Amino acid sequence: MSVRSDALDGLTILREIGMERPWLGYVEPVQILGNLYFVGTSPASSHIIDTGDGLLMIDTGLPQSCYLILDGIYRLGFKPQDLRWIVHSHGHYDHIGSTRALVELTGAQTYISRPDAPIATGEQDLSWATEIGAAFRETFQPDVLIDDGDVFHFGNTTMTCLLTPGHSLGSLTLLWNVEGAGRSLTAGMYGGTGLNTLLADWLTAHGFPLTLRDQFRESLRRAAGLSVDVMIGNHIGHNHMLDKLAQRKADPAADPFVCPGEWQAFLAQAEAALDGLLAEERAESAARS
Numbered sequence: 462m463s464v465r466s467d468a469l470d471g472l473t474i475l476r477e478i479g480m481e482r483p484w485l486g487y488v489e490p491v492q493i494l495g496n497l498y499f500v501g502t503s504p505a506s507s508h509i510i511d512t513g514d515g516l517l518m519i520d521t522g523l524p525q526s527c528y529l530i531l532d533g534i535y536r537l538g539f540k541p542q543d544l545r546w547i548v549h550s551h552g553h554y555d556h557i558g559s560t561r562a563l564v565e566l567t568g569a570q571t572y573i574s575r576p577d578a579p580i581a582t583g584e585q586d587l588s589w590a591t592e593i594g595a596a597f598r599e600t601f602q603p604d605v606l607i608d609d610g611d612v613f614h615f616g617n618t619t620m621t622c623l624l625t626p627g628h629s630l631g632s633l634t635l636l637w638n639v640e641g642a643g644r645s646l647t648a649g650m651y652g653g654t655g656l657n658t659l660l661a662d663w664l665t666a667h668g669f670p671l672t673l674r675d676q677f678r679e680s681l682r683r684a685a686g687l688s689v690d691v692m693i694g695n696h697i698g699h700n701h702m703l704d705k706l707a708q709r710k711a712d713p714a715a716d717p718f719v720c721p722g723e724w725q726a727f728l729a730q731a732e733a734a735l736d737g738l739l740a741e742e743r744a745e746s747a748a749r750s
């Protein structure tokens with residue numbers, strides 16, 4: 462069965478370049494806006510925020526690409542030792558894979574949602590590593606377990622975390638203030654829209670109820686009620702990051718990362734993809750009966 466969704470771009474890219482060589486997805490580290498920077502790869506995004514009191518990282522990417530993150534931090538003029546906090550959008554391998562190495566290198570404190578914490582520790586085998594032909598060996602003990610509505614202060618950055626289950630039980634929507642952009646801006650990241658973990662077969666095989674799809678829809682609608690000026694993706698396709706960088710290069714006065722409405726459009730697209738998946742499953746089951 463095929464699932465047509467832009468939200469699957471991370472997996473699609475990984476399959477194309479080959480799981481054993483994720484560094485082929487190298488992306489030059491770059492300042493997105495103000496104190497917000499990209500240090501990830503095309504299979505999985507990682508961002509750093511200069512809080513004025515140390516670096517905050519969102520997602521750590523695949524373990525095989527950890528050295529690219531470290532290189533990106535240096536290239537942007539920071540040092541890995543500046544890293545103080547790591548927040549994870551959710552507990553999948555391509556978002557938590559380099560965490561253990563970074564913690565052991567820098568002593569950074571790790572934050573993950575309470576429902577996804579057992580994935581990080583290895584108690585639950587739900588990291589999606591096996592599915593992409595890898596093994597999650599880089600387990601870690603999170604320092605802080607995030608609950609719905611938690612607000613954290615990291616230097617100049619205030620981050621609000623909403624639990625938006627669906628893609629994983631503990632996918633988070635993160636909202637924070639962007640500093641140094643010359644005006645007041647709210648950035649947002651939706652923790653996961655890939656339908657790979659919402660397929661009936663996958664849910665059933667892992668003992669999850671099919672109603673997780675209803676929860677996913679509720680989460681998307683809840684997030685759509687938020688006001689987001691700067692949409693950040695945990696995969697580069699989500700916010701068309703490379704296109705925006707190209708636009709800005711062509712016209713340095715352009716401000717493509719400030720795009721109110723993009724957030725709602727992205728979430729609506731994710732809901733439409735869910736509808737497509739459900740319709741496809743219904744058609745398949747009708748064809749079988």
Ligand SMILES: [Zn+2]
Pocket residue numbers: 551553628653655
């Ligand atoms: Zn995921």
